Amino acid sequence: MTCLLCNLNEADETGSHIIPHSVLESMFNEGGKGRDKEQNFQLGGGGSTAYFGRSVLPEKVEQTIGRSLTDEEIDSEPNPYVADYIFCKPCEKKLSFFESLYKQKVANRLASGQALSPQQVRIAHFFWLSVIYRCAVTSFNHFRVDVALRSELHVVVNAILADSEAAIERNCLTHPVAENLFIGYYKAGKDSGRNPVFLHLEKQNPYLLFINQYVLALNYQLPQVAALESELRVSLGVSAEGTTIKVFKDQERNLLLAYCWALAARYLVQEFKDNFARSYFHLHKKPPRPLLVEAFIMELTGAKVLDTVKYSIQRIEQLTRKYIRAT
The missing domain is CATH 1.10.246 (Serum Albumin; Chain A, Domain 1)
Known part of the structure; x- marks a missing residue:
């Protein structure tokens, strides 16, 4: 299989994150203490499944599912956010640089309540396009975008990715922004386990995604924003097309989660x-x-x-x- 990012190399990497761990870590019951401590509960039409990192204590498992895991479950249950053989090793390395850049320049500032500069907003814009592309190209949770947008995202993501954080940052600051993207963020709160990963399968104008502490609306137009705000029952604060980032208050977070x-x-x-x-x-x-x-x-x-x-x-x-x- 060819790498879903570069479309050139063999997809030879294992353990690739479709959604970066750093984006999801506050959602896990272990309090975001790192990999191998995840507790992830998934509900689907076939029933519930749970994924537990290898370092989660047995008593924590019993609190979550009411019983111990069988040996077969420990060996076979996959992490739903991870896939093998979708990217090549060079592209995986570039993604890791991008994720590190985003965490340092954007995520840490949002978590500490600091305002973002226009340059940091651009980094956030392209980072989230890369995540949305990964979800679309892998059909994560059945999520898809139309063929034209998928092709456009593929070109953009490959134009941004590079072999160092500094080079990726330069690409973010110089590459033209053609997509309208709203990025909403709310602090983790005491009940971060309620934060969902939910990709709205019916909405395309705009595409709507909930990913832990983020709400994303891709390819919106201003007339659509009012209808979306009415549906969500919160103001998005969008006054112009382009990239908008809003930090939601706790009350707004509760309304978004309820929706x-x-x-x-x-x-x-x-x-x-x-x-x-x-x-x-x-x-x-x-x-x-x-x-x-x-x-x-x-x-x-x-x-x-x-x-x-x-x-x-x-x-x-x-x-x-x-x-x-x-x-």
């Missing part, structure tokens, strides 16, 4: 319904009655237990077997 989780829950319930209907049809050769589907969803979602237990693959399979036989 994101409500939307994610709607997606999730629909996936549960679709999967149940497929299982039912496979057995009975006809669709299930709507009341049966609703009864299945009520029992699945109504239990007052940990989500990691409530939505476990085993529990979903058990309830599916129960209800598809309830004709």
Whole structure:
């Protein structure tokens, strides 16, 4: 396979981060103390999965999923933000330089409440384009952008990446900005584990992404901003096209998280319904009655237990077997 960045070299690197660890670290339950200490809980239509770094203590695992991990789970459960053989080693090295530059010049200043200079805003602009491109080119969580934009991002990212932080910074400051990108940031808060990674699959004008402490809106136009603000119930502070960075207040963060989780829950319930209907049809050769589907969803979602237990693959399979036989 050819590298998804340069399209020249063989994709021979392993352990490549689709979304950089430094962007996600405050979201992990271990308090962002470094790699191998991640606790990452994922919900999908097939059920819940959890990824734990190798240095997470067994008692922490039990607190999260209500049980110990099996040896098979320890050996096989992949980190959802990491993939093998998507980039070549030279491109991976360039990405590491870019991530280090962003952390020093932008992320650390945002975390400490310092204002960004216009030069630092440009670094943030191109850094996030590189992350969005990585999500799109790998179809991370089924996220895609249209072909023309994907091609444009590919050209931009390759024009920015270089063999040193200094060279990448120079490229950021000199390369023309053609994409409109809103970047919103909120501080981690005491409940950083609630911060989502949620890429809105229905929105394209603009594309909308929630990535831990960031909200991104790519390719917006000013008339679209008012509608987006009304939907999110927060002001984005966009007064001109280009790149805008806003630091959200705690109240705004709560509204954004409420919007994101409500939307994610709607997606999730629909996936549960679709999967149940497929299982039912496979057995009975006809669709299930709507009341049966609703009864299945009520029992699945109504239990007052940990989500990691409530939505476990085993529990979903058990309830599916129960209800598809309830004709």
